[in-house]
Amino acid sequence: MNYWISILFRVIPLAMGAICLSLGLYVRSGGADADHFVAGHVLMSLTSICIALFTTAAMIIRQITHTFSRSWMIALPILGYTAALVTVIWGLLVLRQDGAPSFVAGHVVFGVGLIAACVSTVATASSTFTLIPKNAHGRREDGPPAGSYSAAFGRGLICIPVAAAAISAVWAIILLMGEAETPDFVAGHVLMGLAAICASLIALVSTVVRQVRNLFDEAERWAWTFWVLLMGTAAFVWGLFVLFGSDRPERIAPGCVLLGLGMICYSIISKVWLLALVWRRECALANRIPLIPVMTCLACLFFSAFLAEAATGDSAFFVPARILVGLGAVCFTLFSIVSILEAGTSGKS
Helix, strand or coil, rough: CHHHHHHHHHHHHHHHHHHHHHHCCCCCCCCCHHHHHHHHHHHHHHHHHHHHHHHHHHHHHHHHHHCHHHHHHHHHHHHHHHHHHHHHHHHHHHHCCCHHHHHHHHHHHHHHHHHHHHHHHHHHHHHHHCCCHHHHCCCCHHHHCCCCCCCCHHHHHHHHHHHHHHHHHHHHHHHHHCCCHHHHHHHHHHHHHHHHHHHHHHHHHHHHHHCCCCCHHHHHHHHHHHHHHHHHHHHHHHHHHHHCCCHHHHHHHHHHHHHHHHHHHHHHHHHHHHHHHHCCCCCCCCCHCHHHHHHHHHHHHHHHHHHHHHCCHHHHHHHHHHHHHHHHHHHHHHHHHHHHHHHHHHHHC
């Protein structure tokens, strides 16, 4: 990988994180009303996902550019998990405050922190990423290669996104059982969408772990990709159902945000699909896969533009219009990750 390109792919997550943080602070300072409070907090929390994605980018790039050391193997996951933990704690603290805005914002920030923990797990699983292209040129019968982590460690990594998805989904179901109340309705639906992203990251972590340990087989080549596609489609369809299934005025924000969360799931497909496509086979179109998160990013940003215009006549569109910008930033950050994966698995230097 070209040196300056490697720098660019590490700058992108940090730049997108800076955008989420600065826009969140700007929105939060724009007023003391509920809309500014919720949108500002959610945007700022998305910074943690960008930080976690930076650790993933740095972990892989330093390996394929031969600048990796044990200190990076320790420091990068610590950075990612710290950002996730701070966000989770922040969400719980906001949740303890009085008022519906704090109730909604606290739940969403907490869920975003769980996603950041899942992404940090991708970085940790990628600590021996260079074994993947080596294993791809070998046989499954050769077993786990020297230098790969243990089976117990691999299972532990997979359990993290599983636990995050379960916590998000169960909490969302509990909230939706009281959906007659507006805060429960909004927080429950968004938290369910965040659970879909955590569930999608199960596929990515599992794929990386099993390829590093040379256990990835033909039966699961497309299973994980279809799983992420299912999660993304479920979030997207759920968003449409929320938007058009009732005439509740508070449906606008969670419905639109669910559509954006579906776009993030579709962005995750690019990574899972790429790793499956190039495993022990050649794929001439592998270098086109990074276009997927670019398209989902544009979809979020264009949708945000329409919502911002709609917000001039109906304040219900204010929050999703701002949050969709942050989701677009996350999608673009995922573009840098899949580009790095493509370079690493293709053997580009």
